[in-house]
Amino acid sequence: MNIQPNIPSSILLQPDPNNAVEAIAPQPTNKAFRIGVLARRGISRTLQLWQPTADYLSNQLGHTFTITPLDFKQINPSVANGEVDFIVANSSLYIEFETLYGIKRLATLKRARRGKDYTVFGGVIFRRSDRQDIQTLQDLIGKNFAGANEKSLGAWQAAWREFHALGIDPRRDFLSLQFTGTHDAVVYAVRDRLVDAGSVHTDTLEQMALEGKIHLEDFEIINQQTQYGEEFPFALSTRLYPELPFAACRQVNNDISEQVAIALFQMNKLAPEVALAANSQGWTIPLSYASVHECLRELRLGIYAGKNELDFDLAVQGSNNGWWDWNIENNQTFYSTRWKEMLGYAEDEIANNISEWEQRIHPDDRNLCLETLQNYLQGKIPEYQLEHRLQHKDGSYRWIISRGKILRDIHGQPYRMAGSHADITKRRLAEDALRDSESRLKEQTLKLEKALQDLQETQTQLIQTEKMSSLGQLVAGIAHEINNPVNFIHGNVNCAHDYIDNLISLLNLYRQTYPQPAPEIIAKSEEIDLEFLLSDLPQLLKSMQVGTERIAKIVLSLRSFSRLDEADRKAVDIHAGIDDTLLILQYNLKAKGNASKVNVIKDYGDLPLVECYAGQLNQVFMNILSNAIDAFPKESENPTIRIKTELNGDRAIISISDNGTGMNSNVQKSLFNPFFTTKPVGQGTGLGLAISYQIVVEKHGGTLQCQSELDKGTEFRIEIPVNATM
Known part of the structure; x- marks a missing residue:
């Protein structure tokens, strides 16, 4: 927005030829400079006041100067980021920017009032003229108050200093404290009864009245200051402070700064209309801003806020x-x-x-x-x-x-x-997305773990199937290769027994008939110990018969143990299955070398026939009993395995315990995991108990539990239903 003054700037800004010697010689290279101006009365009014000044500098110096209106929110980052080259702002902002950003004041404004120029200003605290309940600053306690902005010296900080001197804390003691953004808005808020009182720059009310926006008689000044007399004969509620400075930002070189300063000092002489457009009579040399420092120091504002507060203020603006x-x-x-x-x-x-x-x-x-x-x-x-x-x-x-x-x-x-x-919406959405991703990854991991477990179980089943198939083939071969000759021998032993009985009867008959045999017969009888032979030969035949019967029983136990010909559940005698397993393991139970014989105590209860997969259940007995035998150290004294069965309701319970080395809790946790073993490499596959658990739990709907204590022994408890329900 570019609002021109009433008189064309092309006419106003032409220097008087008679004064040409005092004008600044134009520079050969045209550069662009931005003048940031605090828009305390809004953008439109700011351009009306200050655009002629920019045009004047452009004409005098041969460079291009433009006005950039800035509100209180924009002005700090604009200076900090070098977005403007010169700055016209209130005195307290200048103090802050000088410290933080290294700006340097070139001139101080001479404000035009009633035909005179003034280089100081203050704040006006005012109310509506009909609010007779507010006469002093103390009367504002519990009232609603408005200022233009917290960083406005004339429209807030100057008034705050007066409150502070009386021990009044506006944020604590006022009913409300509001900042409207512009000085005009403060005046309207008081006029329209939106607040009880407000504070503005000392010339705001008069200027708005001249512009026809308000009537001065509608307002009353609070804490009117009269001690300055004719030095400052205007409405005033606070102490006086130096007028706003015209300052150069640190990126502007000294030559340009000097040229601008000289042009400003000559403005009222070369182009008084330009100064008048800004309600001024030009510029003077920079004044001392010590009084502004005192105000900020008392209120602990700006550079006196304390490092933490100042850092926080800057951080909020920058973040x-x-x-x-x-x-x-x-x-x-x-x-x-x-x-x-x-x-x-x-x-x-x-x-x-x-x-x-x-x-x-x-x-x-x-x-x-x-x-x-x-x-x-x-x-x-x-x-x-x-x-x-x-x-x-x-x-x-x-x-x-x-x-x-x-x-x-x-x-x-x-x-x-x-x-x-x-x-932090983006951060939280990213965190939610990450959690979802982690959840999906976890779910996929669980699926992979389940797939791996299923694969291991399938592998275990394949190994078991192959193992049982091999065992079946072995048993079939043994049954075929051993059973026939054993039957032949067993059948002939009976015949041989009859033949020998007949021969012995015939020999005894000869001895009775011929009591005095020939010397050669007597000698031969003594040589072969005929009496011993006649008494031992029947016993020998009887032993042969027992041996063949035992071989036949072992073959039968092998076939009964594997039950390869039984794929379905059948009602079987659990005790017979245990006995068959013990028969197969009989060699392992015997004493060998320094190892003692393993004693087996059977405590069989009264169990009915149990519907089960007999071959698979026998394999469970084999795995548990084999592990129990292996658990005994060679130097173990009186190693004992106790097998107890009982009926609990409709469930058969088989308990196999030993007094071996036992297990710690960590081993027990992994006991039924596939491929877990505590045996040396090559002596165990880690599949026995995993297969046993699967047979008991999944195939029979039962439970397989282990209780063990280190150095005291282990007990496996098998519990399966008597009648099939699966």
Whole structure:
């Protein structure tokens, strides 16, 4: 927006030829310079006041100067980032920028009032003329007050200094404290009864009256200062401070700065209309700003705020966070423009009340937010920091991290709390996405682990099937190769027994008939020990018969153990299966070398026939008994295995215990895992108990449990239903 003054600047800015010697010679190279101006009365009014000054400098110096109106929010980053080359701002902002950003003042404004120039100003604290209840500054306690901006010297800080001198804390003692953004808005707020009183720059009321915007008789000055007399014969409520400076930013070289300063000093002489357009009579040499330092020092503002507070202020501006300020005593809350923007609202769409925050809290976060705030107010937690959701104008929710600090009075009661809001929606969405990804990855991992487990079980089954198939073939071969000759021998032993009985009877008959045999017969009888032969030969035949019967029984036990010809459940004698298994393991039970014989104690209960897969169940007995035998050290004394069976309701219980070395808890946890073994490499596959568990639990719907104590022994408890239900 570019509003021209009433008189064309092309005419105003032409220097008088008679004064040409005093004009600054144009530079051969045209450069562009931006003049940032604090728009204390709005952008339009700022351009009206200051565009002629930019045109004047352009004409005098041969460079291009433009005006950049800046509000209180924009001015700090504009100077910090080098977005402007010169700055025209209030005196307190100049002090701050001089310290932080190295700007240097070139001139001080000579404000035009009533035909004279003044280089000082102050603040005016005022009310409506019909508010007779407000006569002094103390009467403002408990009232609603407005200023232009917290960083405005004339429209707030000067007034605050006067309150501070009387021990009045505006944030604690006022019913509400609001900042409207411009000086004009403060005046309108008082006029329209939106607030009880306000403060503005000393010439604001007069200028607005000259512009026809207000009537001076509608307002009354509070704390009117008259001690300055004719030196400052205007409405005034505060001490005086030097007028605003024209300053160069640090990127501007000294030559340009000097040329601008000289042009400013000559403005009232070369182009008085330009000075008049800015309500001034030009510029003078820079004044001392010590009084501004005193004000800021007393209020602990700007460079006197203390490092932590100043750093926090700069951090908030630089971090793009919103900030809030809550008067706890009256619930009035100030929300910064950025705070409102984060939720999609314009400056005037959210009222200054704590309920504006409370009503936008996500229902799921409400209790946590209020509880955390209450705990902080009561001093139960040392700091206030909370992540929660606030509703956006479009109905969605934004994740916010809120941080705050509290102020307490001399009695320890909280009266003010301020802090910042940062939008962390992207971070929370990323965290949620990461959690979802981790959840999916975990789910996939579990599926892979399950697939691996299934694969291991399938492998175990294949190994077991192959093992049983090989065993079946072996048993079939043994049955075929051994059973036939054993039957032949067993059958012939009976015949041989009969033949020998006949021969012995015949021999005895010869001895009775011929009691005196020939000497040769007597000699031969003595040589072969005929009497012993006749008595031992029947016993020998009987032993042969017992041996063949035992071989036949072993073959039968092998076939019974494997039960390869029985694929379905059948009702079988569990005790017979255990006995067959013990018969096969008989060699392992015998004493060998230094190892003692393993004693087996059978404590069989009265079990009915049990419907089961007999061959598979016999394999379980084999695995458990083999492990029990292996668990005995060679030097073990009286190694014993106890087998106990009993009936518990409709379930058969088989308990196999030993007094071997036992196991620790870690081994017990992995006992039934496939391929887990404590035996040396090559002596165990780690499949025996895993297969046993699968047979008992999955095939028979039973349970297989292990109880063991190190150095005391182990007990395996098998429990299966008597009648098949699966």
